[in-house]
Amino acid sequence: xxxxxxxxxxxxxxxxxxxxxxxxxxxxxxxxxxxxxxxxxxxxxxxxxxxxxxxxxxxxxxxxxxxxxxxxxxxxxxxxxxxxxxxxxxxxxxxxxxxxxxxxxxxxxxxxxxxxxxxxxxxxxxxxxxxxxxxxxxxxxxxxxxxxxxxxxxxxxxxxxxxxxxxxxxxxxxxxxxxxxxxxxxxxxxxxxxxxxxxxxxxxxxxxxxxxxxxxxxxxxxxxxxxxxxxxxxxxxxxxxxxxxxxxxxxxxxxxxxxxxxxxxxxxxxxxxxx
Amino acid sequence: xxxxxxxxxxxxxxxxxxxxxxxxxxxxxxxxxxxxxxxxxxxxxxxxxxxxxxxxxxxxxxxxxxxxxxxxxxxxxxxxxxxxxxxxxxxxxxxxxxxxxxxxxxxxxxxxxxxxxxxxxxxxxxxxxxxxxxxxxxxxxxxxxxxxxxxxxxxxxxxxxxxxxxxxxxxxxxxxxxxxxxxxxxxxxxxxxxxxxxxxxxxxxxxxxxxxxxxxxxxxxxxxxxxxxxxxxxxxxxxxxxxxxxxxxxxxxxxxxxxxxxxxxxxxxxxxxxxxxxxxxxxxxxxxxxxxxxxxxxxxxxxxxxxxxxxxxxxxxxxxxxxxxxxxxxxxxxxxxxxxxxxxxx
Amino acid sequence: xxxxxxxxxxxxxxxxxxxxxxxxxxxxxxxxxxxxxxxxxxxxxxxxxxxxxxxxxxxxxxxxxxxxxxxxxxxxxxxxxxxxxxxxxxxxxxxxxxxxxxxxxxxxxxxxxxxxxxxxxxxxxxxxxxxxxxxxxxxxxxxxxxxxxxxxxxxxxxxxxxxxxxxxxxxxxxxxxxxxxxxxxxxxxxxxxxxxxxxxxxxxxxxxxxxxxxxxxxxxxxxxxxxxxxxxxxxxxxxxxxxxxxxxxxxxxxxxxxxxxxxxxxxxxxxxxxxxxxxxxxxxxxxxxxxxxxxxxxxxxxxxxxxxxxxxxxxxxxxxxxxxxxxxxxxxxxxxxxxxxxxxxxxxxxxxxxxxxxxxxxxxxxxxxxxxxxxx
Numbered sequence: 001x002x003x004x005x006x007x008x009x010x011x012x013x014x015x016x017x018x019x020x021x022x023x024x025x026x027x028x029x030x031x032x033x034x035x036x037x038x039x040x041x042x043x044x045x046x047x048x049x050x051x052x053x054x055x056x057x058x059x060x061x062x063x064x065x066x067x068x069x070x071x072x073x074x075x076x077x078x079x080x081x082x083x084x085x086x087x088x089x090x091x092x093x094x095x096x097x098x099x100x101x102x103x104x105x106x107x108x109x110x111x112x113x114x115x116x117x118x119x120x121x122x123x124x125x126x127x128x129x130x131x132x133x134x135x136x137x138x139x140x141x142x143x144x145x146x147x148x149x150x151x152x153x154x155x156x157x158x159x160x161x162x163x164x165x166x167x168x169x170x171x172x173x174x175x176x177x178x179x180x181x182x183x184x185x186x187x188x189x190x191x192x193x194x195x196x197x198x199x200x201x202x203x204x205x206x207x208x209x210x211x212x213x214x215x216x217x218x219x220x221x222x223x224x225x226x227x228x229x230x231x232x233x234x235x236x237x238x239x240x241x242x243x244x245x246x247x248x249x250x251x252x253x254x255x256x257x258x259x260x261x262x263x264x265x266x267x268x269x270x271x272x273x274x275x
Numbered sequence: 276x277x278x279x280x281x282x283x284x285x286x287x288x289x290x291x292x293x294x295x296x297x298x299x300x301x302x303x304x305x306x307x308x309x310x311x312x313x314x315x316x317x318x319x320x321x322x323x324x325x326x327x328x329x330x331x332x333x334x335x336x337x338x339x340x341x342x343x344x345x346x347x348x349x350x351x352x353x354x355x356x357x358x359x360x361x362x363x364x365x366x367x368x369x370x371x372x373x374x375x376x377x378x379x380x381x382x383x384x385x386x387x388x389x390x391x392x393x394x395x396x397x398x399x400x401x402x403x404x405x406x407x408x409x410x411x412x413x414x415x416x417x418x419x420x421x422x423x424x425x426x427x428x429x430x431x432x433x434x435x436x437x438x439x440x441x442x443x444x445x446x447x448x449x450x451x452x453x454x455x456x457x458x459x460x461x462x463x464x465x466x467x468x469x470x471x472x473x474x475x476x477x478x479x480x481x482x483x484x485x486x487x488x489x490x491x492x493x494x495x496x497x498x499x500x501x502x503x504x505x506x507x508x509x510x511x512x513x514x515x516x517x518x519x520x521x522x523x524x525x526x527x528x529x530x531x532x533x534x535x536x537x538x539x540x541x542x543x544x545x546x547x548x549x550x551x552x553x554x555x556x557x558x559x560x561x562x563x564x565x566x567x568x569x570x571x572x573x574x575x576x577x578x579x580x581x582x583x584x585x586x587x588x589x590x591x592x593x594x595x596x597x598x599x600x601x602x603x604x605x606x607x608x609x610x611x612x613x614x615x616x617x618x619x620x621x
Numbered sequence: 622x623x624x625x626x627x628x629x630x631x632x633x634x635x636x637x638x639x640x641x642x643x644x645x646x647x648x649x650x651x652x653x654x655x656x657x658x659x660x661x662x663x664x665x666x667x668x669x670x671x672x673x674x675x676x677x678x679x680x681x682x683x684x685x686x687x688x689x690x691x692x693x694x695x696x697x698x699x700x701x702x703x704x705x706x707x708x709x710x711x712x713x714x715x716x717x718x719x720x721x722x723x724x725x726x727x728x729x730x731x732x733x734x735x736x737x738x739x740x741x742x743x744x745x746x747x748x749x750x751x752x753x754x755x756x757x758x759x760x761x762x763x764x765x766x767x768x769x770x771x772x773x774x775x776x777x778x779x780x781x782x783x784x785x786x787x788x789x790x791x792x793x794x795x796x797x798x799x800x801x802x803x804x805x806x807x808x809x810x811x812x813x814x815x816x817x818x819x820x821x822x823x824x825x826x827x828x829x830x831x832x833x834x835x836x837x838x839x840x841x842x843x844x845x846x847x848x849x850x851x852x853x854x855x856x857x858x859x860x861x862x863x864x865x866x867x868x869x870x871x872x873x874x875x876x877x878x879x880x881x882x883x884x885x886x887x888x889x890x891x892x893x894x895x896x897x898x899x900x901x902x903x904x905x906x907x908x909x910x911x912x913x914x915x916x917x918x919x920x921x922x923x924x925x926x927x928x929x930x931x932x933x934x935x936x937x938x939x940x941x942x943x944x945x946x947x948x949x950x951x952x953x954x955x956x957x958x959x960x961x962x963x964x965x966x967x968x969x970x971x972x973x974x975x976x977x978x979x980x981x982x983x984x985x986x987x988x989x990x991x992x993x994x995x996x997x
Contacts, residue, residue, distance in 0.1 A: 162389050163384045163385075163386055163389040163390035164389060164390050164391055164392045164393075166350060166384070166390075167382070167384060167390050167391075167449075167452070168392075168403070169350055170348060170350055170377065170381065170382045171377060171381075171403060171404045171407050171452075171456075172373075172374040172375075172377035172378070172404075172407050172408065173403075173407050174374075177407065182392050182394075185392075185394045186392070186393065186394055266394075267393075267394075268393065268394060268396075268436040268438070269393055269436070269438045335829035335830065335831065336829055414991055417987075417991060418988065418991050418992060421984045421985075421987040421988040421991065422984075422988055424981045424983075424984030424987075425980055425981050425984040425985040425988055426980065427979050427980060427981060441917045443917065444917075454988075457992045471686035471687055471856065472686070472856070472858070472897060472900050472901055473686060473896060473897055473900045473913060473914035474913070474914075474917070475900070475913075476899075476900035476901075476902075476911035476912060476913035476914075477913030477914075477915070477979045478913075479902065479911055479913075480910065480911055480913055480977055480978070480979045481979045481980050484978065484979065484980040484985075485980060485985070488980075488982075488985050488986075488989065489985075489989070498829065498830070499902075500830075500904055501901070501902045501903060501904040502902045504902065504903075504904055504907075505902035505903070505911070506902075524907070525907070528904070538831055539830060539831065540904065541834070542830040542831045542833060542834035543830055543859065543904050544837075544857065544859030544860050544862060544863045545859055545862060545863075545903070545904060545905050546858040546859045546861075546862050546886065546898065546901050546903070547862055547886060547905065548862045548863070548882040548883055548886050548887075549883070550905060551859065551862045551863040552863060556834075558831075558834060558835070558838075559831050559835075560785075560835070561785075562799040562800075562801055562802070562832060563829070578831075621904065621905045
């Protein structure tokens with residue numbers, strides 16, 4: 001499987017870029033001469049050797065800010081993807097595999113969650129409990145698992161009817177063995193692709209929340225805050241906008257490509273590898 | 276349905292099915308899924324399977340033949356009736372008790388593409404039954420190798436995935452998996468229907484050879500009467516959930532007694548132009564009625580050429596009122612027709 | 622099989638673009654037809670040179686297993702292949718060339734002069750219109766008649782293909798009918814414009830045998846009522862035996878044997894045909910051993926030179942891997958086979974040539990020994 005992943009060139013490049021980005025965000029920010037909250041004497045500087053991404057109007061170093069923002073945004077994204085995938089997959093798989101009343105009850109609950117206006121509820125919850133990055137993540141995950149549960153239920157429902165599941169039953173396999181040896185590996189591709197889409201969604205959602213003022217609170221920062229703060233200065237200090245924006249795009253894209261690569265690597269029927 | 280076809284041998288049958296019934300509820304859609312009807316898929320099927328014998332279960336789609344096979348293996352719980360394997364009743368066993376018996380009762384599925392887990396290499400697919408029953412041990416690898424060789428596959432291809440094999444090869448993998456536990460009874464659910472004829476012959480010959488060597492009993496479920504004639508010792512013909520005629524292959528083809536069996540034999544074209552163009556035919560009209568609402572009395576009467584053309588009004592009333600029992604009415608083998616009459620059609 | 626020289630016919634074909642039939646009653650002439658589909662692995666050569674002539678009123682059976690190119694051949698004849706297909710060769714309907722013909726020309730011929738019946742009736746029926754509407758629509762497209770007259774004719778047609786209560790059935794939607802009924806409706810639509818040729822591609826494969834027999838009867842009725850010639854494509858040798866006047870056996874995109882039904886079934890001269898017949902379980906006689914053909918058909922991408930059947934052939938010689946044999950006359954001029962050694966097949970039975978044992982006895986014995994303790 002690992003070898004097949006390595007054949008997926010775009011995914012491998014993406015993985016390298018992402019690792020570099022993570023290292024830069026954590027190790028790089030520790031080594032960088034400015035702290036993200038530190039106010040330097042230079043304000044409104046365009047990119048230079050001392051300030052590679054320039055500085056903002058109060059003199060904060062934008063490079064340090066972007067690195068800090070990347071940390072927070074990545075943490076939120078990973079936590080959201082992890083939690084909602086975990087809860088959503090278990091929820092949906094149980095509903096799909098056992099069916100009947102279990103299915104009806106579980107899916108009505110997740111339908112209910114799906115009907116909540118996401119941004120409004122997230123904003124409300126975040127305002128009352130929010131501020132820290134992990135609370136924001138839990139709020140987003142608490143609403144998004146329902147969407148994942150729908151998808152994973154669909155996958156399990158179609159797999160459950162496959163003859164190889166019946167074959168496993170005929171051989172005397174237990175429910176647990178059927179779920180973990182046959183159902184999960186076959187559903188993994190869709191689950192992973194979903195999780196990677198969630199990462200991108202979480203980053204964008206955090207951006208919206210921060211933009212509306214319900215996300216991470218200053219003095220701490222995130223890529224979303226940086227972009228929203230910079231929009232007033234788009235014409236005068238464009239560097240403030242483009243660098244965090246670029247980071248958002250790079251993170252979302254690389255994670256999607258890695259997801260594609262993983263899905264193909266997990267599927268032995270995928271013989272042709274996209275170059 | 277009190278009479279059951281007797282196995283030819285005096286030895287007790289390996290598998291006995293008595294009055295097997297399987298109904299599926301038809302539910303309305305929506306939140307409260309009320310039951311609005313019943314699919315009468317299998318309605319009182321009884322038969323015996325002797326050691327080293329092949330019983331062919333033949334019928335068209337909707338006849339209940341596959342449901343019978345699944346119900347007797349407890350893959351779908353039977354609504355009522357009994358299944359005895361070597362004297363033990365299966366339908367009331369717990370899952371744990373049934374699990375142990377699954378070693379002796381195995382199944383090969385119709386679709387060689389859907390019945391193998393696409394994410395497992397072939398070695399693992401064939402080893403799966405051994406692992407489930409804790410029999411893999413030190414010899415497991417060798418057993419899998421020999422099984423693959425037995426069914427005509429190269430053991431060095433064992434680490435390939437199912438999609439890298441042709442349909443015929445995949446069906447052989449399915450057979451190898453079913454054999455791994457050394458079962459006594461193999462249920463074959465349309466095992467060659469998805470295959471081209473030149474490939475199908477290889478699988479049929481393989482099944483023949485395996486039966487001799489391993490002493491297997493086969494329940495061969497198929498819609499194809501030619502295939503069943505080739506492989507089966509005895510044949511039971513099903514129509515709308517009931518067995519309508521049963522007998523040895525010779526009896527059935529030399530003197531079919533039920534109008535449905537006669538129509539079925541007539542409908543299958545012979546690959547022989549002179550014979551095919553000179554045949555006498557019994558034809559039926561229309562399609563099989565829905566098993567949700569089967570006809571009263573004899574279920575075949577709505578399409579029966581005898582009912583339509585030969586019977587008097589009084590005779591017809593019997594067909595409408597009474598379900599004909601599956602008994603020998605002088606034809607030498609049982610047929611579920613009030614007016615059974617042997618015909619030679621080949 | 623092709624009368625006169627091909628050169629003379631080309632002249633005739635070119636000169637008769639307006640649709641006068643060649644003098645010998647030939648309605649459809651296919652010559653050197655090839656179809657390729659580009660793919661990532663290379664050109665998929667689905668059809669590698671098919672030639673046949675169909676005379677008025679006769680039934681030509683095309684038989685072959687999956688992947689033999691039998692269906693693609695007919696789709697090419699009808700001009701129904703997807704745009705990326707590369708078609709060469711010639712298809713002439715009553716002398717008019719169809720390969721490369723404009724859409725307008727094809728539309729005039731399809732449905733009107735050449736009708737097609739597919740395996741799945743739902744591919745030709747529109748689920749949102751009634752059966753009566755769809756038959757009437759076909760009639761109105763090619764004839765000048767009133768709607769009421771068209772519906773009358775539609776009811777007549779349904780009655781011809783033995784649909785009970787034909788009049789009432791006009792108002793049914795396709796989904797309200799059984800598979801067999803739908804296929805009859807398709808046959809009725811095919812008959813509607815009194816075609817010269819009906820191409821039936823596996824018309825009964827999806828149906829139960831008792832219904833299959835009814836549909837074959839309906840097809841027979843349709844053919845007699847219209848006087849159309851038929852190309853019957855199927856994998857079922859039994860259906861071919863009952864229906865076809867002449868038979869073409871296809872393998873790996875090419876005809877490998879061709880002749881009358883009797884030639885093919887009683888004196889096959891191609892090892893593949895012989896093996897195919899030997900691999901059929903028979904309803905009319907007690908079991909003899911079947912003769913499976915070892916291996917699988919070759920991939921039609923990047924095919925090696927030589928006879929495509931040679932890797933599976935029991936009488937293959939080195940020459941078979943070098944030169945691909947052409948169809949050559951055997952027992953008669955009409956009975957042709959593509960085999961270097963077809964003469965050697967005279968009087969041979971399938972089981973004399975093909976191995977019948979498929980399992981590995983040594984491996985089986987080993988397996989039995991290893992699992993003895995479990996089986997007790």
